[in-house]
Amino acid sequence: MRRTNSYAAVTKDAAQRSKWTFQEAVFFGGDVSRPIHGGNIRKVQDNYGLDKSTILDFSASISPFGPPRGVKEVIKKSIDALPNYPDSDCLELRQAIAEYWEIDPDNLLVGNGSTELIHLITRVLTPKQALIPIPTFTEYEDAVRLAGGRCLFIKARPDKDFSWPMETILGRLDQADILFLCTPNSPTGYLMPEADIYNIIHACKKHKIVLVIDETFLDFVDGGGQRSFVNLAARPSNIIVLRSFTKLYALPGLRLGYLVGGKTLVRKLSRMQPPWMVNALAQAAGLEALKDRPYATQTVVQLNLEKEWLIAELSKTPGLLPYPSAANFILCRIATKKIDSEALTDEMAHKGILIRNCSTYQGLDKHFIRVAVRTREENARLISSLREVLNGL
């Protein structure tokens, strides 16, 4: 891939890429860059000459309290398992996840992060047209296009906390064969009411559309477990629920996620997954993480308190308007013409603080940034650096 020298060049690449059709992407071959995500420490290190140990990353929304100590210890101990292939069926981990949700292990497929599973779903189901409420996680679009499909987007309403018009979603279901729904949604933090999701489920069933519900950030919602659609997806259904160990347990470098769906569909997906996708360390870590309920509960309580503080401080910061969020990140509108998201991200990176420039999301523009919720000390550093930049304009 072409080496880029600044954040501006990186985001320009992404903007260019997002305009390409699948055919163009194939035609341009080697020049196609990957979607932009937060948390790209190596690239920022290269571009800004920063020392990794001094970088504070608010661009990826990962719990600042993890990984749990027990998980780190288990990973160290599992080094001895490396001379053997991992269990390709992830049987022990599937049994533990199944027990956690009180479902059957045959309703579960474990993957190399939920991203691998998103791409597996589109590769196997090859949707011709996918309905994607935006702005949202960019891998849905990428996975659909790479599998040869088209994306139909439904725009959220910025004046209504980035909720989506239900009548538009329901009205366009007859044009698609798959719908991706992220709840709570990234990068907006919007949590669709449960009644709306049930309406969508019924309508998808009627239209014989697969509904993919991405619950990656539901762990951070108070009472999120009760709001999950895992149990519904485990019945014979057209629903696939995606879950991840990445965010809550702070394991993005390990790669571990799973999906829940009807047994026939899970078998079909599993048949198309290459063997040994989930390494031995990840399987052991997942087993241990599931046991640590106090870690999960305390993390959610603590981060929700921190989120309140951070939203209050962001509201008092000139030029920034934070949106309410059900997740562990906050979307902010830049309400000054003196700086855009690219320049603000650049200024902050020079200070060793990474924030997410949201101009690369379909449905957002250069007036939006997203920041993760971290510890009080780190959040205070974020606020003081943002104020330094914004007050200096």
Ligand SMILES: Cc1ncc(COP(=O)(O)O)c(C=O)c1O
């Ligand atoms: C909404 C959403 N879903 C899924 C993922 C992928 O998570 P992972 O592949 O690490 O499990 C992300 C990562 O940023 C995300 O934001």
